[in-house]
Amino acid sequence: MTTIEDLSEGIRAYADLHPKPSNIQFQYGTAGFRTLGVLLESVVFRVGVLAALRSKKLDGKTIGVMITASHNPEQDNGVKLVDPRGEMLEAAWENHATILANAPTTDAFIEVVENLIKLTKIDLAKPANVVYARDTRPTGLTLVAAFQDGLKASGATGRNEDIKTTPVLHYLVRCINSKGTAEAYGEDSEDGYMRKLSGAFKKLVAGKKTHGLLIVDCANGVGAPAAKRLAQFLGDSLPLQLVNTSINTEGALNNACGADFVKTSQRLPPSLSGVLRAGQRACSLDGDADRLIFFYLDERNQFHLLDGDKISALVAAFIVEQVRLAGLEDTIEVGVVQTAYANGASTKYLAERLPVTCVPTGVKHLHHAAEHYSIGVYFEANGHGTVLFSPSAVAALEQRRPSTPAQQTALNHLKNLIDLINQTVGDALSDMLLVEVVLAHKSFSGIEWDALYTDLPNRLVKVVVKDRSVFKTEDAERRLVAPAGLQKKIDELVRKYDGGRAFVRPSGTEDVVRVYAEAILRPQADELAFKVAGLVYDFTGGDPVARPREFL
Ligand SMILES: CC(=O)N[C@H]1[C@@H](OP(=O)(O)O)O[C@H](CO)[C@@H](O)[C@@H]1O
Ligand SMILES: [Mg+2]
Numbered sequence: 001m002t003t004i005e006d007l008s009e010g011i012r013a014y015a016d017l018h019p020k021p022s023n024i025q026f027q028y029g030t031a032g033f034r035t036l037g038v039l040l041e042s043v044v045f046r047v048g049v050l051a052a053l054r055s056k057k058l059d060g061k062t063i064g065v066m067i068t069a070s071h072n073p074e075q076d077n078g079v080k081l082v083d084p085r086g087e088m089l090e091a092a093w094e095n096h097a098t099i100l101a102n103a104p105t106t107d108a109f110i111e112v113v114e115n116l117i118k119l120t121k122i123d124l125a126k127p128a129n130v131v132y133a134r135d136t137r138p139t140g141l142t143l144v145a146a147f148q149d150g151l152k153a154s155g156a157t158g159r160n161e162d163i164k165t166t167p168v169l170h171y172l173v174r175c176i177n178s179k180g181t182a183e184a185y186g187e188d189s190e191d192g193y194m195r196k197l198s199g200a201f202k203k204l205v206a207g208k209k210t211h212g213l214l215i216v217d218c219a220n221g222v223g224a225p226a227a228k229r230l231a232q233f234l235g236d237s238l239p240l241q242l243v244n245t246s247i248n249t250e251g252a253l254n255n256a257c258g259a260d261f262v263k264t265s266q267r268l269p270p271s272l273s274g275v276l277r278a279g280q281r282a283c284s285l286d287g288d289a290d291r292l293i294f295f296y297l298d299e300r301n302q303f304h305l306l307d308g309d310k311i312s313a314l315v316a317a318f319i320v321e322q323v324r325l326a327g328l329e330d331t332i333e334v335g336v337v338q339t340a341y342a343n344g345a346s347t348k349y350l351a352e353r354l355p356v357t358c359v360p361t362g363v364k365h366l367h368h369a370a371e372h373y374s375i376g377v378y379f380e381a382n383g384h385g386t387v388l389f390s391p392s393a394v395a396a397l398e399q400r401r402p403s404t405p406a407q408q409t410a411l412n413h414l415k416n417l418i419d420l421i422n423q424t425v426g427d428a429l430s431d432m433l434l435v436e437v438v439l440a441h442k443s444f445s446g447i448e449w450d451a452l453y454t455d456l457p458n459r460l461v462k463v464v465v466k467d468r469s470v471f472k473t474e475d476a477e478r479r480l481v482a483p484a485g486l487q488k489k490i491d492e493l494v495r496k497y498d499g500g501r502a503f504v505r506p507s508g509t510e511d512v513v514r515v516y517a518e519a520i521l522r523p524q525a526d527e528l529a530f531k532v533a534g535l536v537y538d539f540t541g542g543d544p545v546a547r548p549r550e551f552l
Contacts, residue, residue, distance in 0.1 A: 002125045004117060008110045009154040011049060015106040018045035018146045022104065028097040030362040030508040032080025032089075034069050037139025041146040042076050046100045047079050048150015054093060055156065057120055058084055060127035062159075064153030066172035067134035067143050068167050071219075071260035071286040074253040077139045079147070086185075086424030088364045096120075108215050128156035130196050131296035133164035134223040135288045136247040161190075165226045165289035167427030168193055174424050190229070198233035199471035200419035201433045203412070205237060208440040213239045215282035216432070217269055219258030220246045223289035223428060230429055238436055244271055259286040259293040259383050259428070264460070268295065268303050273481060281446045283435075285428040291383040292428035294435065296446030309346035309378035311435060311453050312336055315387065316377040318355055318438040321419070323375070325410035327403070331396045335373035335406055337366045340478045340503055341381045341460075344518055349453040358476045362508060369468060384426040387434075389418050456499060458518035463551075466541045468506040468513050477505045486539050493531055502532050527552060 020042040026033055033043050047065060055063045064082030067320040073079070081097070089097070097117055099465060117124065134140035151158045161169060168190055168322035171289070176187035182315060186196045218224035224245035231240045244257045254260065257269040262284045268276065269284065276282050278301055283294045293304035320334050336356040337349060342358070350356045353375070357366040363384055370376025374393040379385025390395075397415055402408040420437065422430040460525040465471075470481040480487040486504070494500045499520035506513050513536055534551035 004114055004124065007117075007124060009114070010114065014149040014153040015045065015275035016110060018042045020102070020109075026098065026101040028089075028094040030069065030100070030364070031240065032066075032078050033097070033101060034072065034076060034078035034509065035079030036075055037069070037137060037143065038075075038145055040079065040139070043101045043154075044079050044143045045150040046103075047081065047097065048147045048156070049131075049154045050093075050097055050100055050150075051132075052079055052151060052154035053113070053116065053120075053122055053128045054081065054083075055128040055130060056087075056124060056126040057122045060129055062129040062131055062173060062176045062349075064169050065130060065132040065147065065423075066169045066288070067132070067140055067147065068166055068288040070139065070166070070288045070522075071136075071254055071258060071291065074137060074251060074255070077137050077143060079143070082170055082173045083263040084173065084177040084462075086170040086497035087343060087367065088425075093130065097405060099428075100446055109429075114402075125321040125444050128154060129159075129176075130156050131159040131161060131169070131176060133161035133169045136163060136165075136220075137255065138250070149230065155181070155456060158456060163222055163225065164190060165222050165427075165429070166288050167422050167425050167430065168226065170424035171422055171427075177197045194233040196419055196432055197422075197433060198230065198237070198465060201234065201437065202237045203416045204420060205436045205440045209443070210238050210436055210440045211281065211445065213241050213280070214432075215241045215243060215272065215276055215280065216246045216435065217257050217262075217272060217282060217284040218289075219241055219261075219285050219287050220244045220252035221285070221287040221289065222247070222250065222253065223287075226289060226429060227285070238433070243275060244269065252330065254287045257284065259284040259291040262295060262305065263307055263382050266303070266305055268297070271537055279447075283428075283432055285432075286383075289428045289456045290426045292431045293437075294446065295357075298447065298451070305455075306313070306446060306450060308381045308383040308385055309338070309433060309455075310342045310449065311383070312338070312379040312385065313346055313349055314438050314449055315434060316350060316354060317452070319375055319387065319414075320442065322413050322417075325406060326397075326400060326414060326451075327407050327475070328396055328400060331416075332374045332393050334375045334377065335370070337369040337376060337378035339366065339380055340476055340505075341459060341516055343381065343455045344501055345453045345456045357540045358478070360477045361505070362374075367425075372376055379426075380421065383431075386423060386426050386431065387417070388422045388423055389421075392535065394418065398433075412469065456518040456520065457522040457525040458516065459526050461511070461515040461529045461533040462507075463515060463519075463533050463536045463542075464511070464514040465513050465536070465542065467540075468511060470540070471504065471506040471513055472506050473503075480501045480504055486536070489535055489539070490532055493535065497528050500524070500528055502528055502535055
């Protein structure tokens with residue numbers, strides 16, 4: 001496809017098979033496009049064309065496309081693009097994606113495509129390469145077919161990876177594009193990924209005791225087949241017991257299981273009761289296996305959550321320790337990135353030990369901020385995160401000539417961590433191995449890990465408002481600048497609570513405003529959250545009749 005005319009003709013041949021539903025506006029948000037799966041055919045078709053154009057723009061580098069709605073209900077689906085280094089799509093192109101998705105007719109779509117080509121100076125003679133995968137949702141196959149039509153319409157070469165986890169797709173993109181270069185990331189296959197992770201894991205835990213059987217809740221999603229394969233590669237180095245692995249059972253995906261369920265409801269998935277024993281650890285993946293939450297039951301069978309903040313604290317402290325043991329504390333600065341949803345106790349624990357940055361919600365913000373440290377650790381409280389080693393940190397590790405066996409050991413550990421950690425994106429399976437490495441090194445069970453700091457009781461509440469776009473924030477979303485006057489009222493409330501903190505922001509993924517509150521005592525955290533929720537509701541003219549009863 002070398003001319004605009006060819007491309008327009010190609011699009012015309014397929015676009016009418018996937019017409020845009022007339023009453024819907026699509027938005028490429030924090031997680032790409034996401035809505036009911038049956039509404040997305042036109043969007044994925046157009047994303048096929050967009051991915052081809054993005055690839056041409058980048059000299060034929062391979063672009064990734066993942067069809068998933070992560071932790072959302074089974075009937076939802078979504079699609080997002082992955083840039084050549086395995087990172088999220090460049091922000092300017094999110095905008096192009098939204099415009100393309102909303103063109104009302106085939107003619108209008110062709111026109112915006114032509115505009116995009118001119119605006120971004122795309123040379124259509126360049127090749128286009130796209131690698132794509134989907135999660136286990138029932139709408140996935142139909143959407144893949146529509147997406148493939150988008151590739152055909154634009155003459156792109158596609159590589160179908162079928163059912164894969166989101167992090168594996170990101171990994172593949174980076175491997176394909178870095179093949180044969182000095183930055184070669186690995187073998188571009190799922191087994192290559194498994195070999196890389198499990199190989200590094202085995203080296204890191206050699207001579208250490210891992211902690212018996214780890215229960216893995218796979219959310220009845222794509223994590224199940226991936227974890228099964230990983231278990232084969234891990235062998236005895238980390239025995240896994242997989243639960244919630246029914247990927248073909250209708251309605252099972254993310255239903256009363258998975259990382260989002262555990263984090264949001266702060267309790268054990270019912271399917272694990274009677275399976276998880278007191279003192280034993282377990283973890284939950286989300287529907288596309290890029291989030292991870294740990295938990296355990298104490299001797300009184302009380303549930304304890306070990307969330308993204310706890311993972312961050314555990315991992316950051318370990319890396320700082322290894323950097324010091326390697327004698328590199330003056331060369332390598334380890335820093336942590338969080339969002340406002342990080343538990344206040346975690347921020348305090350971390351800030352006493354290393355630099356901490358707070359950024360707005362959404363992984364791309366965390367990822368970019370983490371790139372500013374030589375080693376940047378980032379996790380959202382909900383369990384999405386990873387660790388980034390900058391080129392300068394990698395170089396420092398390579399150049400370092402250790403003067404003692406202890407320095408040599410720490411240096412080896414850090415180098416193996418680079419291979420263990422999926423640096424393209426948060427990765428539940430890679431993070432699970434990372435946590436197990438640190439626990440093995442520290443001889444920690446869930447209890448000692450949990451004791452690093454005590455979470456402040458907290459509560460997250462959704463408020464449905466008429467128009468969430470009137471909510472504007474500043475200071476990494478911790479304060480409202482609009483609607484005018486509301487922040488002052490929130491401040492007045494917060495002041496009345498011991499250790500109180502609360503903030504309000506519009507969700508980027510749902511049509512709600514979120515209220516977060518924490519305080520020293522559980523009833524106080526709840527009260528503060530429901531008072532702020534009530535305040536937000538009333539302040540924005542919420543209907544008194546429909547006012548949720550729990551709002552105070
Ligand atoms: C409080 C919360 O968990 N918010 C989530 C949620 O964003 P919202 O903008 O809050 O809807 O979805 C994002 C994408 O998955 C995730 O990055 C973020 O952490
Ligand atoms: Mg996810």
